[in-house]
Amino acid sequence: MPALQPQLLDRRIQAAQFMLSPEAHPPRVLMLYGSVRERSYSRLTTEEAARLLTSMGAEVRIFNPSGLPLADDAPDTHPKVQELREMVRWSEAMVWCSPERHGAMTGIMKTQIDWIPLSEGAIRPSQGKTLAIMQVSGGSQSFNALNQMRILGRWMRMFTIPNQSSVAKAWQEFDEAGRMKPSAYYDRIVDVMEELMKFTLLLRGNVDYLTDRYSERKESHAELTARVEQKRI
Numbered sequence: 001m002p003a004l005q006p007q008l009l010d011r012r013i014q015a016a017q018f019m020l021s022p023e024a025h026p027p028r029v030l031m032l033y034g035s036v037r038e039r040s041y042s043r044l045t046t047e048e049a050a051r052l053l054t055s056m057g058a059e060v061r062i063f064n065p066s067g068l069p070l071a072d073d074a075p076d077t078h079p080k081v082q083e084l085r086e087m088v089r090w091s092e093a094m095v096w097c098s099p100e101r102h103g104a105m106t107g108i109m110k111t112q113i114d115w116i117p118l119s120e121g122a123i124r125p126s127q128g129k130t131l132a133i134m135q136v137s138g139g140s141q142s143f144n145a146l147n148q149m150r151i152l153g154r155w156m157r158m159f160t161i162p163n164q165s166s167v168a169k170a171w172q173e174f175d176e177a178g179r180m181k182p183s184a185y186y187d188r189i190v191d192v193m194e195e196l197m198k199f200t201l202l203l204r205g206n207v208d209y210l211t212d213r214y215s216e217r218k219e220s221h222a223e224l225t226a227r228v229e230q231k232r233i
Helices: 041-055 079-090 107-114 144-155 184-203 214-232
Strands: 028-033 059-063 093-101 130-136 165-167
Touching: 028 041, 028 079, 028 107, 041 059, 041 093, 041 130, 041 165, 041 184, 059 079, 093 107, 093 144, 093 184, 107 144, 130 144, 130 184, 165 184
Parallel strands: 028 059, 028 093, 093 130, 130 165
Antiparallel strands: none
């Protein structure tokens, strides 16, 4: 393999490398929703999912996007930006729930994701976190917002779980108190939250090893070599 730098290859990929002992703290889940309407069905769906996660033993925080500026329309010292980024750093898993508007996720949802940096120094705040995605629609069932969020999750180097939730005619699925009625849509949300918890418990403690990359080790090796050679001059 002439293109390979063999000294940088991970030759120890085996079960012994993985940490199987449980962490001491509950799984930390950050939830984002994509609407600031007074009766926001993405928020109500998020709150239902949060109740489920809490009952499963997770520690849950929900970010309120109201007041968050457009990406790059304010400095990253803005209080809402700082609040969002601190929640991202705290979390081990995320749930994104967006309405579908004009066949896509909302600008509010995308703005929250755009404020999550791909890197902060040597740290990628979203890398290695598990992600569950949900959408609500005013009309028939659709998956456009889900497909977009799945692409974004991959771009943010997150482990997006296979299952997902799409609630059609969401305005019919909640009672006057804002609680979701029993339905197949509700059952799917339970499935998704269970799966998120399972993947989060399985992956946490192993994230640094799972996201360790040959190409990045190679780049770091080259930088180290250059620095050492420079000192010799």
